[in-house]
Amino acid sequence: MSEASAEPILAPKGTYDILPEDQPARRWLLRTAEEVFHRYGYGRLDTPVFEETRLFNRGVGESTDIVRKEMYTFLDHGDRSMTLRPEGTAPAARAFVEHGMHTRPLPVKLWYHWPMFRYESPQSGRYRQHHQLGVEAFGSDSPELDAEVIGVLATLYDELGLSGIELRLNSMGCRVCRGPYTGRLRAFLRAHQAEMCGECNERLEINPLRSFDCKVPYCCEVMEGAPRLVEDLCPACADHHAAVTRYVGLQGISFVTDHRLVRGMDYYTRTTFEFVSADLGAQSGVGGGGRYDNLVEAIGGPPTPGVGWGTGVERILLALRRTRDDLPRPVPPGVYVVAFSGAARETAFVLAHRLRRQGVAAELDFQGRSPKGQMKQANRSGAHFAFIIGDEELAANRVTVRDLYTGEERLITSDDAVEAVLNAEESGR
RNA sequence: GUGAACGUAGCUCAGUUGGCAGAGCACUGGGUUGUGGCCCCAGCGGUCGGGGGUUCAAGUCCCCUCGUUCACCCCA
Numbered sequence: 001m002s003e004a005s006a007e008p009i010l011a012p013k014g015t016y017d018i019l020p021e022d023q024p025a026r027r028w029l030l031r032t033a034e035e036v037f038h039r040y041g042y043g044r045l046d047t048p049v050f051e052e053t054r055l056f057n058r059g060v061g062e063s064t065d066i067v068r069k070e071m072y073t074f075l076d077h078g079d080r081s082m083t084l085r086p087e088g089t090a091p092a093a094r095a096f097v098e099h100g101m102h103t104r105p106l107p108v109k110l111w112y113h114w115p116m117f118r119y120e121s122p123q124s125g126r127y128r129q130h131h132q133l134g135v136e137a138f139g140s141d142s143p144e145l146d147a148e149v150i151g152v153l154a155t156l157y158d159e160l161g162l163s164g165i166e167l168r169l170n171s172m173g174c175r176v177c178r179g180p181y182t183g184r185l186r187a188f189l190r191a192h193q194a195e196m197c198g199e200c201n202e203r204l205e206i207n208p209l210r211s212f213d214c215k216v217p218y219c220c221e222v223m224e225g226a227p228r229l230v231e232d233l234c235p236a237c238a239d240h241h242a243a244v245t246r247y248v249g250l251q252g253i254s255f256v257t258d259h260r261l262v263r264g265m266d267y268y269t270r271t272t273f274e275f276v277s278a279d280l281g282a283q284s285g286v287g288g289g290g291r292y293d294n295l296v297e298a299i300g301g302p303p304t305p306g307v308g309w310g311t312g313v314e315r316i317l318l319a320l321r322r323t324r325d326d327l328p329r330p331v332p333p334g335v336y337v338v339a340f341s342g343a344a345r346e347t348a349f350v351l352a353h354r355l356r357r358q359g360v361a362a363e364l365d366f367q368g369r370s371p372k373g374q375m376k377q378a379n380r381s382g383a384h385f386a387f388i389i390g391d392e393e394l395a396a397n398r399v400t401v402r403d404l405y406t407g408e409e410r411l412i413t414s415d416d417a418v419e420a421v422l423n424a425e426e427s428g429r
Numbered sequence: 430g431u432g433a434a435c436g437u438a439g440c441u442c443a444g445u446u447g448g449c450a451g452a453g454c455a456c457u458g459g460g461u462u463g464u465g466g467c468c469c470c471a472g473c474g475g476u477c478g479g480g481g482g483u484u485c486a487a488g489u490c491c492c493c494u495c496g497u498u499c500a501c502c503c504c505a
Contacts, residue, residue, distance in 0.1 A: 013497095313505075316505090376466085
């Protein structure tokens with residue numbers, strides 16, 4: 001083994017480390033989310049990070065980019081094909097079925113905070129491992145539930161202070177209306193094949209709806225004249241969509257109907273929606289979701305409608321950091337215990353221990369720093385107080401308590417010092 | 430997967446037509462033999478992303494590669 005030639009090992013491409021200084025903002029975000037979910041009556045669900053590959057093939061859909069080229073799939077030692085979860089809805093549906101949750105009072109409302117894995121080319125706001133917060137509500141096809149689910153996300157963004165976002169709403173129809181509509185759209189696209197880009201022609205058969213998303217100018221022009229699904233829904237879907245928009249409005253949430261909004265999972269039916277942020281780059285979607293009335297059945301469960309969404313934790317933080325500079329930061333210790341002589345180190349160590357047992361965050365030097373160096377550290381740590389112990393304090397059996405905000409100093413017993421800090425922390429709250 | 434830009438100290442970045450690898454911040458010590466913040470001095474810290482090539486000489490030019498960023502695509 002040659003130490004000199006050891007190459008540094010870096011985090012895998014598209015992944016990142018979450019350092020101590022990054023934690024408080026993230027923790028605050030998650031706490032806020034948990035609180036919001038609780039108020040709306042959602043219970044937390046956790047599932048394994050890997051599932052049988054079949055779940056995603058059947059659930060998300062063979063034609064999707066996620067399944068076709070973005071999954072981390074491997075064979076385990078029993079030659080079973082496993083996949084690191086690329087999204088949350090299919091696993092949640094699997095758990096719903098596996099635990100017979102259809103016998104619980106419906107709807108069953110769940111939330112999650114999970115890492116997701118997709119083999120994509122990384123860029124800002126797009127990672128190979130990222131975290132999503134999500135909710136899934138199973139067992140009701142009421143448009144009020146679509147609206148509630150959207151309301152949960154809008155409330156979350158609002159309470160996080162995420163501004164500059166826009167809600168886009170659409171309906172993808174159902175089995176009854178989507179089939180005939182896609183037929184009509186295909187016919188339209190074939191008629192205009194010569195005017196469209198190569199990609200649009202390629203996806204004509206697989207997913208013609210995608211052409212609405214094409215950025216090529218002349219494609220956009222053609223698509224202006226294309227039949228629109230929202231305007232071509234079956235009566236039931238049209239009623240549903242109208243009710244969803246009404247109930248979204250009742251919550252005071254503004255939105256735009258975007259007939260071109262097509263999402264990348266095959267399971268969507270009826271409602272689809274997306275929140276986009278003006279503060280992100282090209283990866284402007286912060287959260288999105290929709291209704292999936294056929295998904296549970298597709299993975300072998302009883303016919304059960306559902307609706308939900310996922311939102312990217314990293315993208316929320318990215319957008320927040322671009323608009324706010326007051327996100328939570330690490331909490332400084334209450335006390336930094338300073339030893340001014342070698343003989344005082346033992347007493348300092350014990351004093352720090354006592355403080356910690358009393359509920360006070362206390363730090364001390366381990367590097368053998370000079371008195372000045374320790375004071376500098378005390379200052380940098382942000383501690384309110386420095387407890388200073390040197391030969392004088394040892395002789396007097398006292399400790400010097402220095403208020404690092406005011407510079408005021410007192411020589412008191414260690415009992416009084418601990419008491420003083422506890423009082424200061426109490427009144428500081 | 431495609432295209433473009435960029436990789437120099439822990440961080441943010443200079444580095445001229447190829448000619449001794451730098452600054453600020455951070456870190457350590459000192460100025461103050463027991464006192465932080467401001468200031469001053471000094472120190473520590475570098476496989477110049479990696480490999481190959483051209484050259485007397487490469488951080489600088491060429492090729493490959495890895496990574497990051499931006500865009501396409503897709504999505505959170």
